Amino acid sequence: MHVSLKTLLNRVERLKGFVYESSQLSDSMIEIQLRARCGSQAQCSGCQRPAPGYDHLAPRRFQFVPLWGLMTFFVYAPRRVDCSDCGIVVEHLAWALGKRPLTRSYAWFLASWARLLSWQEVSRTFRTSWECVFRSVEMAVDWGRARMDLSGITAVGIDEIHWQKGKFLTLVYQINQGMKRLLFVSENREEKSLRKFFLWLGTERSAVIQFICSDMWQPYLNVIAERAKGALNILDRYHIAAKMNKALDEVRAKETRALVARTRGGKTKVILTHSRWCLLKRPENLTATQSIKLKELLACNLRTIRAYLLKEEFQLFWDYLSPAWAEKFMDQWTTKVMRSRIEPMKKIARMIRSHKPLILNWFEARGQVSLGAVEGLNNKLKASIRKSYGFRTANAIKIMLYHKLGALPEPQFAHRFC
Ligand SMILES: [Zn+2]
Incomplete structure (x- = not known):
């Protein structure tokens, strides 16, 4: 069986107007020489129309997708054309990205990997610079954003x-x-x-x-x-939950500090330290140890616990089917919180009250959007x-x-x- 590099390249990357002429294998890289197909006219890089040749530039290298882990380059001496509209300019090269030293295929290759790995991992894996990965992703993003379908955004x-x-x-x-x-x-x-x-x-x-x-x-x-x-x-809902967690965390941190100061390392201190995740996570997501910890905590009459129970109670709000009943619940809840003398929670209650219509809109949108x-x-x-x-x-x-x-x-x- 014999498959030549030329055959492979013509399969994966056929270039109109150019031919793969020869290739050299050195220590760690493959260089592939390209030349213009006989009789094919160069295209102007300004307007992409065929134009008469003017002269040749020195050979340039364009990095291609590595073959069998070997760095691979196209080598080509670009022609300059004398375009009637654009003047004397370098020819259009279908595999290149403007003046950049890498091929379009390689840039898309790096960009695809950059969707799966971090840019640092991509640059390390393919032995290229972070900058090169960045430019490739930038190219992919520019291309994609120029062609986004923006219809139907409701x-x-x-x-x-x-x-x-x-x-x-x-x-x-x-x-x-x-x-x-x-x-x-x-x-x-x-x-x-x-x-x-x-x-x-x-x-x-x-x-x-x-x-x-x-x-x-x-x-x-x-x-x-x-x-x-x-x-x-x-x-x-998620933004409101996040705000409530923040308020609860504030109450907990303050109370922990007060208890530590009062007991100087006594038993009460132990109760609230390391309680952060028990209180912030949803009860159904707790580990077994965290559940036990939460039970212990609930037995204490602490401000943190009262705040926690208020937070958990508000979850019921989202389960109402009728917005009218949900509103009633919201009024009762906020009144209760306003009497709680827990300032961070009172702040939340005030915020919820002043944004009531927008929060109740949630019931109208439910089922219609994700x-x-x-x-x-x-x-x-x-x-x-x-x-x-x-x-x-x-x-x-x-x-x-x-x-x-x-x-x-x-x-x-x-x-x-x-
Ligand atoms: Zn032109």
């Missing part, structure tokens, strides 16, 4: 993430039943940040949005009211950010997130290398 979720000390990103997801993806990332969490999304989406597409899930962050609420007048703004989608996407996003240590710029984070969570289209390849 439900979106707005979220924020703290990604670096004092730095936030605003995220907008599509949360339709059949399509959940990251649509837009913007720096900071100001009104301006969210306005950029509506600007990008355009007035016509913004007008068809029916549901917007968000948290109680006022700048977002302002922009939603201004830019998506026809949409039902829902305050997300209300759990924002939480799911947020978890995926956090995992991606954790894996990408060493990202210093907001631009790199944005590109990584679009790549991993944007469900972006890709070109049709004659051959898939991975």
Whole structure:
């Protein structure tokens, strides 16, 4: 059996107007010489129309997908053409990406791996630079975002993430039943940040949005009211739960400190230390040890425990079928909390009261949009950010997130290398 490299290359990467001429194998790399097919005219890189040749440049190397783990390069001396419109310019090379020293196939290859592994792992595995992986993903993201189908976006979720000390990103997801993806990332969490999304989406597409899930962050609420007048703004269950957990954690931390100060290491202290996860996790998710710990805690008359019970009680709110009864429950719950003298919980109750209509919208939207989608996407996003240590710029984070969570289209390849 005999398969030549030339045959293989013509199978996986046939180039119109060029031929694979020869190849050399050195220590750790394969070099493949290319030349223009006899009689084929060069294309102008400016307008991509055939143009008469002018001269040759020195040979250039373009990194290709590694073959059998060996670094592989195309070597080609580009022609310059004399185009009647563009002047004297270098010819168009179908396998190249502008002036970059790698082939289009290799860039897509790296980008595909970068969806599965961290950029650092990709650069280490294929012995290339982090910068090279970054540029490849950037190319894939630019390509995909220019070709996104933006029709049928009727439900979106707005979220924020703290990604670096004092730095936030605003995220907008599509949360339709059949399509959940990251649509837009913007720096900071100001009104301006969210306005950029509506600007990008355009007035016509913004007008068809029916549901917007968000948290109680006022700048977002302002922009939603201004830019998506026809949409039902829902305050997300998951955002309310997160706020409640934060309040509970505040109560616990304060009480633990007070107890430690009072007992100087006595028995009571032991009760609340190491209790954090018992109290923050949903009871059904606790481990056996945590469940026992929780039972012990519940037997004590601590502020933390009273706050915990209030938090758990509010879960019932979401189970109501009738919004009217849910509202009644909400009124009773907030009244009870206001009498509790636990300040962080009272703050939550006040917040819930002042956003009542938006929270009750949840019942109207239930069953029509994937209300759990924002939480799911947020978890995926956090995992991606954790894996990408060493990202210093907001631009790199944005590109990584679009790549991993944007469900972006890709070109049709004659051959898939991975
Ligand atoms: Zn031209």
